[in-house]
Amino acid sequence: MTPAPVFVVLCTCPDAGSADAIARALVESRLAACVTRIAGAVSSYRWQGEVEQAEEVQLLVKTAHAPLQAVIARLQELHPYELPEIVAVQADAGLPAYLDWVRAETSEEV
Secondary structure, eight states, X not given: XXXXXXXXXXXXXXXXXXXXXXXXXXXXTTSOSEXXXXXXXXXXXXXXXXXXXXXXXXXXXXXXXXXXXHHHHHHHHHOOSSSOOOXXXXXXXXXXXXXXXXXXXXXXXX
16 A cells, blocks of 8 residues: 655745744644744745735645645634745655654544
8 A cells, every 4th residue: 555645835924923833733733743944034926916025934844645635724724824825745755764754643543
């Protein structure tokens, strides 16, 4: 049987407080095995016809396939932005033991 895919979900937050709250909520609810916060990211983007630039905190959310849609829904619910960045990238390769750990930590059977 092929193991369930693992995803890294990218999401930027406006500040450390919102990033910490989102990260903790995702891990506590077992929707994510791990959330890495990278402060100091600078995003340039077009929003409502204007080019904007903002310092943000980048979240790297590690999760398995089963809770992916729940992760996306929870991010939308918790996020302060009107249109948050939520992009899921499937991990095609990685350390097998780490990928197994992500699957185990996001499993409902734990």
